Amino acid sequence: MPNVRPVPTVRRRRLGEALRRYRNATGLSLDAASAELGWLGPKLSRIETANGHIRPAEVAPLLRVYGVTDPDVVSALEGLAKDARKQGWWQTYSGVVAPAYADYISLESDAESLRIWSPLLVPGLLQTAGYAREAVSANATTRTPEEVAALSEVRMARQAVLTRPAGPLKFWAVLQEAVLYQRFAVRPDTMRDQLRRLLDVAELPNVTLQIMPLAATPHPGGAGGFNLVGFPGPMPDVVLLENLIGATYVEGVDEVQVFADAFERIVAAALPVDDSMALITRMEEESRR
Template identity: 85%
Template sequence: MPNVRPVPTVRRRRLGEALRRYRNSAGMSLDMAAATMGWIGPKLSRIETANGHIRPAEVAALLQSYGVVDPEVVSALEGLAKDARKQGWWQTYSGVVAPAYADYISLESDAASVHEFAPLLIPGLLQTASYARETIAANATTRTPEEVAALAEVRQARQAVLTRPQHALKFWAVIHEAVLHQRFAIRPNTMRDQLRRLLDVTDLPNVTLQILPLDVTPHPGGAGAFSLVGFPGPMPDVVLLENLIGATYVEGVDEVRTFADAFERIVAAALPTDDSLALIARMEERCRK
């Protein structure tokens, strides 16, 4: 049987990027660093480019050769190596969940926080089942009804990160007011129930919700939706950008900082949380009439 080249995952890319960064900081070439492990340069190159595997014990030894002994850093990178091929509940849906989406779900399950700007749709972590089915069906135009139903189940299952017993995900969403005006002709109660869901979920202490008003002045969110995923400890954050054909990840430290700064400016432009909830409540009441 021919060797199958491993497909890079976000976890492996983050690990490889971190190892490359520490190697460069130590002033070591690929060949020099590989020699400390008894390897040849191409093996380390494959690891750094996320095309090769490395065991957790090897991560610790490699970091030691770079002079990195901070236990928090070592533990975090060992964890990435250990979890690079980790299977999760979403594997049950592997027939409908694309690899890039599976990557994101795994990152979301590891994350300490997610900051999301949503100019077009209610964020997936806050969607009702009905809203999820309707919007997935509208966007996933090539999917069968059965696949749409399965993807809606996945979206609902993801929401467990908001209520997990230990270290619940800290979720901060800024939603454009235009999203709240969306209507569903076939199921008119969909938006009413969705608005009620937004009000209910903010009872969770780890959920912050703001609305960006229609009359807001120009802001960085004009460039489109994004999710900024933050991790505990020394691990760098990741940004997710989505479109009709898949997802793109932004992983460079400077590039991620650009999105973090943009989110801060969007937050400053949005309504305060109390005013945001009052607006949602008024719209929900209007839907009930």
């Protein structure tokens, strides 16, 4: 497996996209904006395309050229510039965590909110260790047992964002009811423990959990699952789409809004929270008989 890139490029992409958006709003060309700061060569172009690094101290002067002086915007982009080189705890697992996955963990750790429509699996932030091992093993068909164990550990470590002292992630997940009927022949207790975990984590004040009933009316979730990652301040949201060979990010503001609107419709079609908890409770009780 390739090692994780030393720089979390997803942070650079977010920063570059924000700076390009502010520049375009002024009508300035790359050359004109660079000239205002005395920058030579393709420095600004490289920053906007996430191929170059901008120092935090350079952010405010550049934003002033664009007429942006809002302290919240300046602070947010300075923080992103500072963190662009920061390596997270997941670097310890660089031998098994692919670059795209490392990018997502970086997004997740920076996020203020996460909305998930999950029609096939319990989301990673809600999984038990047993469920995580089974899920990773089923999907990572080319992995060794040691790599499966390491990836399961990564999934468990990610869950710290739900209870982090600096401000827990606001997490809202809608699961297809069929997910609750999953069975594991080798470890029959896996799903029982997972149902209990769902009930426990749903008690957190920052977690909202709903179930999409099998008898639900048609809704946009039929197009497939997605993760909608939200950030504080001026930073635009990002959508993650996953498949067996990797991940795709949707980062355009208009495109992300399509998923935000879809999630609202999915929420409306799902069971209310209390009814969802009652369904999970009933299934958990039945699994213990």
